[in-house]
Amino acid sequence: MRRLTTALAAFLLAGAGMTAATASVAAHHGADRPAVCRAVDWGSRPKARAEADTKPLTDIRVGRHDCFDRMVFDVHIPGDHPIGYRVHYVDKLYQDGSGSMIPVRTGAVLEIRVAAPSFDVEAGSARYPGRAGKPLPGVDLSGFRTFREARFGGSFEGDTQVGLVVRARLPFRVFQLGNHLVVDVAHSWRELR
Template identity: 60%
Template sequence: MVRKRTAWAALALMGTTLGVAAVPAGAAPVSTTALTTACPTGWGSVAKTRSAATTESVTNIRTGRHACFDRMVVDVPGAGTGALGYSVRYVSRLHQDGSGNYIPVGGGAVLEVRVAAPAYDTDTGKPTYPVRAGQRLSGVDLTGYRTFRDARFAGSFEGDTQIGLGVRARLPFRVWVTAGRVVVDVAHNWTGAR
């Protein structure tokens, strides 16, 4: 009887030690949640649009890096959620509205981002986002981004602001609106793996 208890105790001890990896003393604990969490998938790469318009103006365009995607935010202060429209789609080449001029955008694929808000004051015509067509977005540095490669201002014509967003490849994206901003997220990959 004693031998059976000793054998069972030894097996139980082996079972618990076999499942545990050696961790150096003083190492920070590893979260298994962080290792198993997948990124959202199912966004797709087809064009996304929302009809609405505002007379409020674009004042800033900024970007950010996240664990699963790179983000671009177009700020339109004062525009309510229901007043912000957009059209975001992949294009083979970016052509400026009005003139039709070709604007080169670096990357393996180009997203044309149109926000239904002018980048100028509608009363005075003065620019509210003072970047010339074809130039890189003001204050945007894409160094170290996994997906974004280039971001160019294409202009503002007849109340729409047009941006060329160069990405690594044709990847899934989503577009959403919150009060005063249009947000474009482009996934790092198709699989949802981090």
């Protein structure tokens, strides 16, 4: 009965509207932001997992979320095998194999290496149409809060390299979801507290 009374009181107060002071306190403590913005424990240190099985990269996609921008690597890997990766901030982006510097916009550069070549060795054909030093095909970053530019570094010795320019050295996370490797970069450090 006490819960019903409390719920009814809360309903009536909500119906009457919040005072400006209550709204200000709620906003200050982050009540207006999704819980994920306040609850994550990311960082900006390198993240890696040794590769277990190398299969071709088929696509790279991006998406915007309330608290972060997301890049997804689709890997043609059967079942739930782990996808190897290394993701870390670099001062400059150098193409794997040739060592040539890839010019990018101003910002922090997140180098992403995925243990998935852009070509299918067994079939002898390209699976992902990226070209070294060029923007990622089909990826439009206009309107993103954190992502600024994405360049295809190349595919060399079973790895695909991507340079992702973000507006600052922000916290990020990397995880695998089925046949997808996901890289999320937070919009700010403050939102993660």
